[in-house]
Amino acid sequence: MSDVLAITEHRRGELRDVSFELVTAGSDLVGETGGDLHLAVIGGDVDAFADELALDGVDTIHTVPEGDEFNHDVYVQAIAALYEELDPTYVLMGNTVNGLDYAPAVAEQLDIPLVTDAIGLQNDGNLVVTREMYASKVESTVEVDADHAAVTIRSAEWEPTEAAGEPAVEAFDFELDESRVRSRVTGFEEVGGGDVDISDADVLVSVGRGIEEEENLELVQNLADALGATLSSSRPIVDNGWLPKDRQVGQSGKVVTPKVYLAIGISGAVQHVAGMKGAETIIAVNTDPDAPIFDIADYGIVGDLFDVVPELIEQFE
Amino acid sequence: MKVLVTVKEVAEVEEDFQLDGLHVAEQYLEYDLNEWDEYAVEEAVQIAEENDDVEVVSVTIGPERSEETIRMALAKGVDRAIRVWDDALDDVDLLDVGAKARLLSAVVEEEDPDLVLTGVQANDDSFGATGVSLASAIDFEWAAVVNALDLDVDGGVANVRRELEGGVEELTEVDLPAVLTIQTGINEPRYASLRGIRQAQSKEIKPMALSDLGLDDAVVESDLVLTDVYEPETESDAVYFEGDAGEQAAELATVLREKGVGAQ
Numbered sequence: 101m102s103d104v105l106a107i108t109e110h111r112r113g114e115l116r117d118v119s120f121e122l123v124t125a126g127s128d129l130v131g132e133t134g135g136d137l138h139l140a141v142i143g144g145d146v147d148a149f150a151d152e153l154a155l156d157g158v159d160t161i162h163t164v165p166e167g168d169e170f171n172h173d174v175y176v177q178a179i180a181a182l183y184e185e186l187d188p189t190y191v192l193m194g195n196t197v198n199g200l201d202y203a204p205a206v207a208e209q210l211d212i213p214l215v216t217d218a219i220g221l222q223n224d225g226n227l228v229v230t231r232e233m234y235a236s237k238v239e240s241t242v243e244v245d246a247d248h249a250a251v252t253i254r255s256a257e258w259e260p261t262e263a264a265g266e267p268a269v270e271a272f273d274f275e276l277d278e279s280r281v282r283s284r285v286t287g288f289e290e291v292g293g294g295d296v297d298i299s300d301a302d303v304l305v306s307v308g309r310g311i312e313e314e315e316n317l318e319l320v321q322n323l324a325d326a327l328g329a330t331l332s333s334s335r336p337i338v339d340n341g342w343l344p345k346d347r348q349v350g351q352s353g354k355v356v357t358p359k360v361y362l363a364i365g366i367s368g369a370v371q372h373v374a375g376m377k378g379a380e381t382i383i384a385v386n387t388d389p390d391a392p393i394f395d396i397a398d399y400g401i402v403g404d405l406f407d408v409v410p411e412l413i414e415q416f417e
Numbered sequence: 418m419k420v421l422v423t424v425k426e427v428a429e430v431e432e433d434f435q436l437d438g439l440h441v442a443e444q445y446l447e448y449d450l451n452e453w454d455e456y457a458v459e460e461a462v463q464i465a466e467e468n469d470d471v472e473v474v475s476v477t478i479g480p481e482r483s484e485e486t487i488r489m490a491l492a493k494g495v496d497r498a499i500r501v502w503d504d505a506l507d508d509v510d511l512l513d514v515g516a517k518a519r520l521l522s523a524v525v526e527e528e529d530p531d532l533v534l535t536g537v538q539a540n541d542d543s544f545g546a547t548g549v550s551l552a553s554a555i556d557f558e559w560a561a562v563v564n565a566l567d568l569d570v571d572g573g574v575a576n577v578r579r580e581l582e583g584g585v586e587e588l589t590e591v592d593l594p595a596v597l598t599i600q601t602g603i604n605e606p607r608y609a610s611l612r613g614i615r616q617a618q619s620k621e622i623k624p625m626a627l628s629d630l631g632l633d634d635a636v637v638e639s640d641l642v643l644t645d646v647y648e649p650e651t652e653s654d655a656v657y658f659e660g661d662a663g664e665q666a667a668e669l670a671t672v673l674r675e676k677g678v679g680a681q
Contacts, residue, residue: 201561204546339602411666
């Protein structure tokens, strides 16, 4: 019997999708081990969150009404206290930006091994975690040779649990050591503010690292103009300062759902795919036939964008 | 003030490659400075340029080969470097986060920095956890995925922006000393100048073995065992357009028109 404690996540009054995916991953795991699935919801309107988290497979929801928003110092203390009380075998967290901000500290303080960015979990006596390496070119399995472990799961790898259940809800009291809270969240800001909202566009021509030089962007802009499309990009283009931040599609950029998404010279890193996989039709042009973008593309051209794009422009002029 | 910046030489895998046991066969790997660390180095060097009396020290865990890569950081303005390696590390398939944090903690104890910068993650194993784990181990405050930093040295606070998902940034005040994990795009990493590259040749890269750090072999023992490495099955069911670029473009144009694209 191995219990699982899964830490839910919320932001600005809303539970994040990963919370519901954690329920699935957690209940799959306790399904194999015969233990209980505990959820923790820390901060914000914990009672309202607990109502939403009353899902199939959850045994107990622990509410910790400490603070309004995520603060890693509070999370680490609360989870350590819960861990001491519940003695779960596994602590599951989201491999999100906030997950990256508290999960390693939780594992370090509890002195348990940490495996991040899991895309698969199995338990055959020991926990076996599937994950990716080398920018998704290689997959690996990692066996955890320890009694306890902390794992973060990749967003959108597990289907969210939606079916209702009847878990117990218990308020968890712990004494927060204020002297150990040494960071303060002072606000949130939306990025961008440009005049184009790529999340509204029906057709996006999106450009990635394959464009090589800033001056080559004009070529892709010409294609977008010829197609009556909006120009967007993957992260490296924005990091280089070649396009403004509000043109970035991806986990940390905008989530887009156009009718047609034309990915030019984009390899399809998982963070990018997270932002565009909802497109109705995905078309990829890339020199690398093994680029992950082709795994989700409906149509593909394995070829050099500098050959294909001018020809395509010609087709529409 | 001293800024310690952790850097890592990462392996990049060529488009076509073969596996050799639990590793990608060596001939298909190219080594480079981890992309996130380039931004961390740049941020550290900018802090040194904007404030008086700042020393920037980089630390890496890596074999002798990695010195070539680490020199790039020195060429960009890092003052000196430390390279941690030991025979005990040679045989480790997967150096887990805890072990890295323990090694780096010993370096922090030795160097006593005011600020530690790391990249958000390394391109090869993508654990994304060393910085925050280190912070916890050395009892520094921290912030992960920082894409803007305004350091108030006198006030003892780092004002940071954290890049959350979905185009939202979080504004946070972090007490110093702190570990900040640096996101790409926070700055524009400079190219190493010829002068910088020349100067880097004479800068120190101090090798340190476990015993130099007061550690024994047990420190690299890991609870994680790499059990299998394989190429992921391709899930592609894409329709591919064949032929030369003109033919491919013509076929794609037909599909696009069917979907109403370009019809104005």
